Amino acid sequence: MSTSISAGVADLIQDALALYADDPVAVASLQGYATRLSEPLRIAVAGMVKAGKSTLLNAIIGEEIAPTDTGECTRIVTWYRYGHTSKITLFPVEGEPRILPFKRVDGRLVFVLGGSRAEDVERLVVEWPSQSLRQITLIDTPGIASLSGDVSARSTDFLTPADAPSEADAIIYLMRHMHASDLRFLESFRDTEGGRSGTVNALAVLSRADEIGAGRIDSLLSAGDIADRYRRDHSLRKLALGVVPVAGLLAQSARTMRQADFESLRLLSGMDRPARERLLLSADRFVRATGPEGLDAKAKASLLERFGLFGIRLGVVLIRSGFTEPTPLAHELARRSGLDPLLHLVDRQFQARADALKARTAMVGLEALLRTAPREGTGELAVGLERLQANAHEFRELRLLATIRTTGISLSDELTEEAERLIGGWGAAPGVRVGLAPDSPPEEILAQARGYLKRWRIVAENPLTDRSAVEVCRVVTRSCEGIVAEFSSLQLQRQ
Incomplete structure (x- = not known):
């Protein structure tokens, strides 16, 4: 986005701050919009319960720092942003923020809430020195359509507020299949104040794609065909900029591969093919059956938990095909998981438009304030806002893109x-x-x-x-x- 447009948005916010100087609530909102202009793009990861949100988030970051169990933390909106040092801050619904202790258990980060209940926490903010977080802030949200109405409400209220722009500039939405509830949520996100500005700013992910083919080696191919069909579906096409199949568990484990994982896969690759295929017929058989020598039940269970049958089968095939070192194998597994196409889409569709998306959020917030709390002088601000929106070519592109994908x-x-x-x-x-x-x-x-x-x-x-x-x-x-x-x-x- 051109410097003049960025400056124009910032100038309008400063004018509004002077106009609403006696209104603490309005000032806080305006200062928040001003800050968002200079911060990394905010991308929320959303979806139904057990869609694999935290797992995919870990894969994108390249570290296992987002809890993937069903504990209290998965019921809290959690922000992951870049920090020079590791720090986790809990923001309660009432009271002052406090720093949380954390620990590693089996290589995974565990948050210590110290007795706090999820319903008493507004958000967690994890600052982490990951290069992946330098350009984007990722937001992990609780499952939508959860059996717990409170959990679902946390995500919907956060992502689709009724009278303000969403806290997220864009969304990666995970779905295992395309259900009516998925479409309803995406429609709600499009119909927020931000969406009504004429922007399609969601990407859909066909998550846990390896399960579509029951863990077969060609599962991602089958998932790709389904994703292509969804991509052409008019109901979804008008709500999402693309549909990508991703085997989230494989992506996470490939990006965080351990030497023990590689050694286990190497032992499996050395088995005779008929014996190995019998061993990998099912998860239960894999853990309970004996062999290969040197791979006990505990190591098998760990490998199964981290890679799933699909990842194990693919890893073995790749080792036998020449990927005999851990690093090249990890890179190839990540590529085969579907993660690379997703990251490419995020870069092309979101990062390349980051300034325009952030400016749109700030302008939508300012417009809502002028409409809901008018006072002497807001008319002039509204005219300036309308002029900026009309003259900014980036916004014209976003509006036309939305028109093409909706009414045609x-x-x-x-x-x-x-x-x-x-x-x-x-x-x-x-x-x-x-x-x-x-x-x-x-x-x-x-x-x-x-x-x-x-x-x-x-x-x-x-x-x-x-x-x-x-x-x-x-x-x-x-x-x-x-x-x-x-x-x-x-x-x-x-x-």
């Missing part, structure tokens, strides 16, 4: 697909927008952008193009002009 536009399917890509629907990087690889040579990106610019100008000038489609053409043309201007400048600098 009056252009051919080919042009609609092209428009969606050019305005950043497949990723905001210039190379991706013009149908090339993100790291394509600048001269290729420039040439491609010029071609699209010419094409869309012709479409806009065609007398058969109706008025609504002409407005679409203007947005797409402006996106192309931005790429051309950027890469023409780079070309001049090189001369």
Whole structure:
């Protein structure tokens, strides 16, 4: 997002702070929006109970720091943000925040709540020196549609407040299958104050994808076919920017692989194939049956808990295929888990638009304040806010993307697909927008952008193009002009 737009949002917030200086509640909200402009993007991980939220969050971070059991901590909204030192802070519903002690048990982080009940805790904030958290803040939320109404309410109230922007700038939503309750929640998130600004800012994850094929080695292929079908489903397509299958348990364990895990997999890979296949017929048989030599029941149970049958089978196949060292094996397992495509989508769809998403949140919050608590001087602020929203091309792109994915536009399917890509629907990087690889040579990106610019100008000038489609053409043309201007400048600098 351009510096002028960022500065414009910040200036409006400062003007509002001066106007509402005597209102402590409004001042706190406005200061929060100002802070969000400079903080990393906030991405919430949401989904039904046992969808694998904490497991996937651990995989993204690359460390087992999010509790994955069914204890009190999984019923609390927990923030994971970068910190130079490790620290966990408990914010109670009433009272002052306090630092929590923590410990490692079998390599996993355990929070010590000290007798606090989940219902008495507003949030936990975990500060951790992980490189993965430098650019994003991840928020783990309790399960939606839980048998406990209080647990469900915590997530829905946090993510879909009635009269304020969501605490999250974007959502990674996990689902094991596409149920009506999943669609209802995503619709609620879209219908929040932030969603009504015209933005689709959710990614759907087909979680526990290895279970779709009953743990078979080709489970991710089957899950990929289902994800493709969901991706084309109109009900979901208008609510999520993409659908990715991920074997969360495998992703977490691959990113946190231990030497003992590798040694266990290596022993299994040395067995005769018929004996190994009999051993891996079921989880119960795997733990109870004898063999291979050197791998006892306790080690098998640990391996099963960390990788599941799918991960064990895949790990053994990869070792026999030449991945005979722990680090290359871990990287390949993570890639095969589906984690890499998810991280790529998060980067393309969220990180590349981080400034625009954060600014949109701040503007929505300011708009809600001006509407619900008007006073002398708010009219001028509202005009400035409306002008900024109308003139910011990034917001026009976001609104058009939402229109394409919901009501549709009056252009051919080919042009609609092209428009969606050019305005950043497949990723905001210039190379991706013009149908090339993100790291394509600048001269290729420039040439491609010029071609699209010419094409869309012709479409806009065609007398058969109706008025609504002409407005679409203007947005797409402006996106192309931005790429051309950027890469023409780079070309001049090189001369």
